[in-house]
Amino acid sequence: MAPPAALSLLVVVAVLLMVVQSSTAADDAGRVDLWPMPKSVTQGEQTLHVSKDLKMTADGSKYADGKAILKDAFQRMVTMIDLDHVINGSYQGLPLLAGVNVIVHLPVDELNFGVDESYNLSVPATGNPLYAQIEAQTVFGALHALETFSQLCNFDFSSRLIELHSAPWTITDMPRFPYRGLLIDTSRHYLPVPIIKSVIDSMTYSKLNVLHWHIVDEQSFPIEIPSYPKLWNGAYSYSERYTTDDAIDIVQYAEKRGVNVLAEIDVPGHALSWGVGYPSLWPSATCKEPLDVSSDFTFQLINGILSDFSKVFKFKFVHLGGDEVNTNCWTSTPRIKAWLTQHGMNASDAYRYFVLKAQKIAKSHGYDIINWEETFNNFGDKLDRKTVVHNWLGGGVAQKVVAAGLRCIVSNQDKWYLDHLEVTWEGFYMNEPLKNINKPEQQKLVLGGERLWTPFEKLAKEWEIATLSARLARFRCLLNQRGIAAGPVTGYGRSAPAEPSSCIKQ
Numbered sequence: 001m002a003p004p005a006a007l008s009l010l011v012v013v014a015v016l017l018m019v020v021q022s023s024t025a026a027d028d029a030g031r032v033d034l035w036p037m038p039k040s041v042t043q044g045e046q047t048l049h050v051s052k053d054l055k056m057t058a059d060g061s062k063y064a065d066g067k068a069i070l071k072d073a074f075q076r077m078v079t080m081i082d083l084d085h086v087i088n089g090s091y092q093g094l095p096l097l098a099g100v101n102v103i104v105h106l107p108v109d110e111l112n113f114g115v116d117e118s119y120n121l122s123v124p125a126t127g128n129p130l131y132a133q134i135e136a137q138t139v140f141g142a143l144h145a146l147e148t149f150s151q152l153c154n155f156d157f158s159s160r161l162i163e164l165h166s167a168p169w170t171i172t173d174m175p176r177f178p179y180r181g182l183l184i185d186t187s188r189h190y191l192p193v194p195i196i197k198s199v200i201d202s203m204t205y206s207k208l209n210v211l212h213w214h215i216v217d218e219q220s221f222p223i224e225i226p227s228y229p230k231l232w233n234g235a236y237s238y239s240e241r242y243t244t245d246d247a248i249d250i251v252q253y254a255e256k257r258g259v260n261v262l263a264e265i266d267v268p269g270h271a272l273s274w275g276v277g278y279p280s281l282w283p284s285a286t287c288k289e290p291l292d293v294s295s296d297f298t299f300q301l302i303n304g305i306l307s308d309f310s311k312v313f314k315f316k317f318v319h320l321g322g323d324e325v326n327t328n329c330w331t332s333t334p335r336i337k338a339w340l341t342q343h344g345m346n347a348s349d350a351y352r353y354f355v356l357k358a359q360k361i362a363k364s365h366g367y368d369i370i371n372w373e374e375t376f377n378n379f380g381d382k383l384d385r386k387t388v389v390h391n392w393l394g395g396g397v398a399q400k401v402v403a404a405g406l407r408c409i410v411s412n413q414d415k416w417y418l419d420h421l422e423v424t425w426e427g428f429y430m431n432e433p434l435k436n437i438n439k440p441e442q443q444k445l446v447l448g449g450e451r452l453w454t455p456f457e458k459l460a461k462e463w464e465i466a467t468l469s470a471r472l473a474r475f476r477c478l479l480n481q482r483g484i485a486a487g488p489v490t491g492y493g494r495s496a497p498a499e500p501s502s503c504i505k506q
Helices: 011-016 069-080 139-152 193-205 244-255 296-310 328-332 334-342 347-364 373-382 397-403 425-429 462-481
Strands: 040-042 046-057 096-104 119-123 130-136 153-156 161-167 169-173 179-185 210-214 260-264 317-319 368-372 388-391 407-410 446-449
Touching: 046 069, 069 096, 069 139, 096 139, 119 139, 130 139, 139 153, 139 169, 139 193, 179 193, 193 210, 193 244, 193 462, 244 260, 296 347, 328 334, 328 347, 334 347, 347 368, 347 373, 368 373, 373 388, 373 397, 388 397, 397 407
Parallel strands: 046 096, 096 130, 179 210, 179 446, 210 260, 260 317, 317 368, 368 388, 388 407, 407 446
Antiparallel strands: 040 169, 046 161, 119 130, 119 169, 153 161
């Protein structure tokens, strides 16, 4: 992964995690301000008040909530919609929403790739008592429904009551892609555990479901590996590290919010920091990258890392990197050059050998593998057939990957890397992962991107941008209210507002 992508999240998330809603969910002659827009929405004209004592029931549900995933999510939602600020007193004769009934059809709560995240949400305008209804196959679909419900609620500072406008609501939703990710890079920029948890929280507001944790790189090795305890000698400092318990805490925190954690070690390049604790991993003391391809210890250590990872990171996939491999140290180090000659390899052969051997190790620990696109560009026909190719260099690669029968994740850096500050959010949003991929069987091979939960029918078209911008601005304000430092959406990345004004105008 190239250095400029210090937070190479999908840039729409850079904006979308930087965007929110602060007024009502239905405004201006029935406009729907939910973010992201559900697959199907119908609404009415009735305003409800939300009870200060809003309750959650589970009548008809088969889910026992043994891990308190649903209970805790409901309490977080209650906090977010500010029920504590509601005053006791008159509800002015409007219908009162007493609670939310949640029906989950499947009793399991194991999170992994491909879990059903669909849901139905209905808010009636009449009833005694009056309850919103959520129905989902899994608890993770129900979590998304609670997020959508929270965006329907609006605190009225005049009446000191929570209002829900435009009832009755009927909402049906499901993700377009099963993989909707955000990348954080804790090697180049150490992030304390509370900050990572805040990122996870912000992801749930946009219904993102994969935290791609680029844990280590050439700059630092901040995570504890019990099998090889000297590896984190490569951390920036003693205080900029993650213990195994920290990693478990992050994974469990994410799981309770419906977010998978994808761990990445980038091999054989981007690994200089590994040699701080184990110098024999370097080709030589003066030529330190990539990892020594000729050494059995290199692969023993990778095996140890992945063995330890398998006890912490339960996601189906592990990311093995494989990008930007400069093989000069292999060909300029005499003993490695001799090893190459002995095995009849040139530098390109050795690159392929390393990647495929690392893949085999990862498979032995039960993982499917994700690699950056250079592996496909150089030897795509040799990759394990379960490999997911992670596109980042530019357009057109996804087409070639799926045509070869492999799966793909789209993160093309010209649109979705944070360092491209010249790209507006419109450009981020119009970036279509399925561009020029027209066969249904190939479209299914595009797992998604490190971006957002998109509208069901397709990504935005030119004419949708005008209505989309209002939703985006309101979502940005909602993120601000929830403690996420989301920037203005009217200018370029990291630019200040043009002038003082309302949050929804910036």
